[in-house]
Amino acid sequence: MWSYNGKVFNIYLGGKNMNKVVLMGRLTRDPEVRYSQGQNQTAIARFTLAVDRRFKRQGDEQAADFINCVAFGKTAEFVENYLKQGTKVVGCGRIQTGSYTNKEGQRVYTTDVVIEELEFAESKRAQQYDAGSATQRPEPSADADGFVNIPDGLEDGLPFS
Numbered sequence: 001m002w003s004y005n006g007k008v009f010n011i012y013l014g015g016k017n018m019n020k021v022v023l024m025g026r027l028t029r030d031p032e033v034r035y036s037q038g039q040n041q042t043a044i045a046r047f048t049l050a051v052d053r054r055f056k057r058q059g060d061e062q063a064a065d066f067i068n069c070v071a072f073g074k075t076a077e078f079v080e081n082y083l084k085q086g087t088k089v090v091g092c093g094r095i096q097t098g099s100y101t102n103k104e105g106q107r108v109y110t111t112d113v114v115i116e117e118l119e120f121a122e123s124k125r126a127q128q129y130d131a132g133s134a135t136q137r138p139e140p141s142a143d144a145d146g147f148v149n150i151p152d153g154l155e156d157g158l159p160f161s
Helices: 073-082 124-131
Strands: 002-004 007-009 021-027 032-035 043-052 064-072 088-101 107-120
Touching: 021 064, 032 073, 043 073, 064 073, 064 088, 073 107
Parallel strands: 064 107
Antiparallel strands: 002 007, 021 043, 021 088, 032 043, 043 064, 088 107
């Protein structure tokens, strides 16, 4: 069992094997959502998360992995309604592999993370700041007495007065 941002994730190890993935990253583009055919239509959302690598080599820029994700049902509807390019999310799911034969007759192997739980990883205000340039974000400054001045316009977002 572990927690992130106050949410506890229980991992059941009843069998010998476990297939559990936890990712935090940003959508690289708007999600693609379609609905299955048939009487019980199910939403299917596909998107890619850019996940920063934990470490970077000296002198290199921050490296990221681009993870293909798919969500079904209510989770896919959440993706359709609330996520867009640049949204930072935390997702839990499992790795699923597959294969198909393309038009040229070649076998193509796929690896996706099937997202079973999904949450926002930052506030709406933080997303708005990240969407703009760094010069738009007000930076706090310290007085000579060591206290930090709160920039104008941020008082409304503070949990105290």
